[in-house]
Amino acid sequence: MSNYVEMWKDLGMDLDTHDLLCQVLPTAFGDVYLSQQNRPEGMGFWDFVVSEIHGIRPAELIEAQKNGQKVFGTFCVYVPDEVVIAANGIVTGLCGGSQFWVPGGEKVLPKSTCPLIKASVGARLDRTCPFFRIADMYVGETTCDGKKKAWEILAQDVPMYIMDIPQMKREKDIQKWAEEIEAFAKVVEDFTGNKITVEKLNEAIKTINEKRKAMARVFNATKGKVIPISGKDRLLMTQIAFFDDPTRCAQMCNKLADELDQRVKDGVSVFPEGTKRILLTGTPMAIPNWKLHHIIETSGGAVVCEEMCTGTRYFENLVDECQTTLEGQFRALSERYMKNNCACFTPNTGRIDDIVRLAREYQVDGVIDVNLKFCCLYDTEGYTVEKALKEAGIPVLGIETDYTDTDAEQLRTRIGAFIEILG
Ligand code: SF4
Numbered sequence: 001m002s003n004y005v006e007m008w009k010d011l012g013m014d015l016d017t018h019d020l021l022c023q024v025l026p027t028a029f030g031d032v033y034l035s036q037q038n039r040p041e042g043m044g045f046w047d048f049v050v051s052e053i054h055g056i057r058p059a060e061l062i063e064a065q066k067n068g069q070k071v072f073g074t075f076c077v078y079v080p081d082e083v084v085i086a087a088n089g090i091v092t093g094l095c096g097g098s099q100f101w102v103p104g105g106e107k108v109l110p111k112s113t114c115p116l117i118k119a120s121v122g123a124r125l126d127r128t129c130p131f132f133r134i135a136d137m138y139v140g141e142t143t144c145d146g147k148k149k150a151w152e153i154l155a156q157d158v159p160m161y162i163m164d165i166p167q168m169k170r171e172k173d174i175q176k177w178a179e180e181i182e183a184f185a186k187v188v189e190d191f192t193g194n195k196i197t198v199e200k201l202n203e204a205i206k207t208i209n210e211k212r213k214a215m216a217r218v219f220n221a222t223k224g225k226v227i228p229i230s231g232k233d234r235l236l237m238t239q240i241a242f243f244d245d246p247t248r249c250a251q252m253c254n255k256l257a258d259e260l261d262q263r264v265k266d267g268v269s270v271f272p273e274g275t276k277r278i279l280l281t282g283t284p285m286a287i288p289n290w291k292l293h294h295i296i297e298t299s300g301g302a303v304v305c306e307e308m309c310t311g312t313r314y315f316e317n318l319v320d321e322c323q324t325t326l327e328g329q330f331r332a333l334s335e336r337y338m339k340n341n342c343a344c345f346t347p348n349t350g351r352i353d354d355i356v357r358l359a360r361e362y363q364v365d366g367v368i369d370v371n372l373k374f375c376c377l378y379d380t381e382g383y384t385v386e387k388a389l390k391e392a393g394i395p396v397l398g399i400e401t402d403y404t405d406t407d408a409e410q411l412r413t414r415i416g417a418f419i420e421i422l423g
C-alpha cells in the first residue's frame with residue numbers, strides 16, 4: 001500500500017502510527033483468511049480489497065470529491081444510504097473493529113465504553129484511518145448512550161449530523177422516523193447542493209435493494225447441508241459492503257453467489273461432514289474483527305449465519321419501489337429501516353423471533369450470543385435471547401468479549417466445549 005503515502009499525507013494522517021497498523025494487518029489477514037482451504041474463487045475480489053484497504057477505495061472517494069461529490073460517514077444500519085445516493089453523495093461505513101484504535105478512544109471516553117465506539121473515536125482522533133479523514137460529514141444516531149455522547153466529542157472535530165431514532169416501534173414511531181429521514185434529506189441536499197427528486201430517490205432505492213438481494217443470495221447458499229463458503233469469508237464480504245460502491249458490491253456478491261450455487265449443486269463444502277452449524281447473534285463485528293469467527297471455525301464449527309448488523313439485519317427486507325411522492329418514499333424507507341431489530345428498542349421481540357426463525361432456516365445446531373464488552377443493551381437482552389432459545393430447544397452459549405486477544409484461549413475452550421456437546 002506504499003503507493004498511497006502522498007495521499008495519506010494530504011489527508012493529514014499520522015503516518016508513523018499508521019505504518020504500524022499497515023504492518024500487522026497483512027499477517028492477521030494471512031493467518032485468519034489465507035490459511036483456509038478451498039475458498040471460493042470469487043473471494044479474490046475481497047482479498048484484493050483488503051490488500052489495498054487504506055488505498056484503493058479511499059483513492060476512489062477522493063477522486064469523487066474532486067468531481068464535486070460529498071462523502072458521508074455512517075455508523076449504523078438505521079441511516080438510509082438511499083437518501084445520500086439520491087443527492088449524488090457517497091456513503092462509507094465508519095465503525096472501528098480493531099483494538100489498534102481503542103487506546104485513542106480511551107483518551108477521551110471512559111474505559112467502560114464498548115470497543116466499537118472507542119475504536120471509532122480513536123480512528124478519527126489519532127488520524128490513522130483514511131476513511132475517517134475523507135468523510136465530509138459524519139452521520140450519527142441516538143441509538144445507545146455511548147454513541148450519543150461520543151458524537152458530542154466527534155462533533156468538536158468534524159461536521160456531524162445526528163438522526164434522532166425512536167426507541168419504540170409504534171405507528172407514531174414509524175412516522176417519526178419517516179420525518180427524521182425527510183429532515184436528513186434536507187440536510188443532505190444543502191450539503192451536496194443537489195436536489196433529491198422522486199426519480200433520483202427511486203433509483204437509489206432500487207440500487208440499494210439490488211445490493212440487499214445480492215447479499216441475501218450469498219447468505220442463502222449456506223442454508224443447506226453443503227456449506228460452500230466459510231462464515232469468515234461471508235463476514236468479510238459483509239464488512240466490505242459497508243464502504244464499497246453499492247453497484248459494484250451487488251455485482252461481486254452476485255458473482256460469488258453464482259459460484260456458491262454451483263458449489264452446492266456439485267456438493268463442494270469448505271467444511272468436513274459433521275461440522276456443527278452455528279448461528280451468531282449479538283453486537284456487530286466491524287472490520288477487521290474476525291476473532292470469533294476464526295475461533296469457532298477452527299474449533300469444529302461453521303458460522304452459517306449472523307443475526308447481526310454485520311449480517312442479516314443489513315440486507316433483509318426491501319424498500320417498496322412503487323412510491324410516487326417523496327413523502328411516500330420517506331415513509332417506505334422508514335417502514336423498511338424500522339424492521340431492523342436493534343437492542344436499543346423496547347420491546348425488541350422482533351429480534352427474538354428473527355433469531356429463532358433464522359436458527360431453523362439455517363438448520364443450526366447451536367447459537368452463540370456474543371456481546372461486546374460494556375454494551376449494556378445487548379448484554380441485558382441476552383437474558384431474553386437465551387430464554388427464548390432454550391424454550392425452542394436450541395442450544396445457546398452466551399459470551400462476552402472485546403477486540404483484544406487476551407481472552408482468545410479461554411473463548412476457545414468454552415466454544416470448543418459447546419460445539420462438542422452439540423448434536
Ligand atoms: S447494533 Fe444497533 S446501534 Fe449498532 S449498528 Fe446495529 S442498529 Fe446501529
Ligand code: SF4
Binds near residue numbers: 116143
Ligand atoms: S455494540 Fe452496543 S454499546 Fe457498542 S455501539 Fe453498538 S449498541 Fe452501542
